[in-house]
Amino acid sequence: MCFCVFFCGLVPCIHSARGSLCEKYKLGEELGHGASGVAQVCIDRITGEELACKKITKIEHLHQDEVGILKQLYGHPNIVKLEAAFSDEKETYLVMELCRGGSLFSNGSLLSEMEAAQLCKNLMEAVKFCHSNGIIHRDISLKNILLGDNCFKLADFGLAAHFQPGEYLSDLIGTLCYMAPEVFKRRYSKEIDIWSSGVVIFAILSGNFPFHGNTFKSTIHAIEAARIDFDPEYWSNASPSVKDLIRGMLHQDPRKRLTPEQVLDHDWVVHHTSDEARSSLATINTRRYFGSKSEKNSSSFSLSQVARDLIVCAKLILGLIPN
Known part of the structure; x- marks a missing residue:
């Protein structure tokens, strides 16, 4: 069974993980590729808040408890916050706070x-x-x-x-x-x-x-x-x-x-x-987006x-x- 996870607990879901995700969030620009998945901007359809969505293919996801660990660490100012997660048999989608400065x-x-x-x-x-x-x-x-x-x-x-x-x-x-x-x-x-x-x-x-x-x-x-x-x-x-x-x-x-x-x-x-x-x-953000070629x-x-x-x-x- 597909499911979505919020911090109020596990909520059964009759739709596909991606379908449930798109009901709550509007997916936007791609932010980049990582070793375990692809990240893109997602916007809360109700509040308009910009977040990041990381899609993970489960076969590539070596550790299956990332959602539980992020929930345990939620709220620390120097750890990226997980706001919601959606999952099905093949993929997991992690909705997290958006850090525009990049890595x-x-x-x-x-x-x-x-x-x-x-x-x-x-x-x-x-x-x-x-x-x-x-x-x-x-x-x-x-x-x-x-x-x-x-x-x-x-x-x-x-x-x-x-x-x-x-x-x-x-x-x-x-x-x-x-x-x-x-x-x-x-x-x-x-x-x-x-x-x-x-x-x-x-x-x-x-x-x-x-x-x-x-x-x-x-x-x-x-x-x-x-x-x-x-x-x-x-x-x-x-x-x-x-x-x-x-x-x-x-x-x-x-x-x-x-x-x-x-x-x-x-x-x-x-x-x-x-x-x-x-x-x-x-100034790091300034260099990230507007730095000259010679500076870089x-x-x-x-x-x-x-x-x-x-x-x-x-x-x-x-x-x-x-x-």
Whole structure:
């Protein structure tokens, strides 16, 4: 039986999932494609509110509890809100708040240290909330962080999982260049979210990943070695404090890795987060939609490099790791 989900509970539905969706919402422009589905604007037919609708083909949706997890996390200012969900035998439609700023990946622009510190603060507040609710995100990356109204929001909980203190997960899953060393040992817990967040901060400041290679195996070896290279070509103007923070977030030993609370209390985060920093996030939207070609070329990621490095580990799960 098809069904739709609202936060008042499960509501039986005699129409198809898409039919029920279109009765309540008018579908609009496409926002983009992700690893697990397509997103487009949808407008509430009664209130006129603009939202985002993410269509997920169930065969591609590795984790089936995304709706329950988003419901559990509903209301946190740094986590994208799920407003409704529709499902049938083949597809799920998630109706979520719309973040017009897009993802950090689609944005393409590097951030200043002040902006990156605000990102780090928002991200750690979201991670702290997830962990306090017994949830590991497992896929924190540039593509899963969205720019909302003057704050960053964590999105896409399709690979998220529940955990218990003292227990370990073993699924080999995530996006390769963001995966922590212990994931490849198939014994990990919530600390992997701090590692992935550290990779995000490194990448958004430099335009490069801290650990990468020309093949799956060489990338995995670089991650396991955990040797961080602050190349002067990209880091000559960076503060010593941010480098200290990144080293703490990317510690090879998860027991010695910084916690969300320690990251939030770090001097670099405290010093660089302010009302001025929050207001400066509006300029990121300006660069996203109106930035000149020369600006994008001088202060952006090499998207072909990033796209090559953003390898979802479904291939790893299948054992398709080339030499």
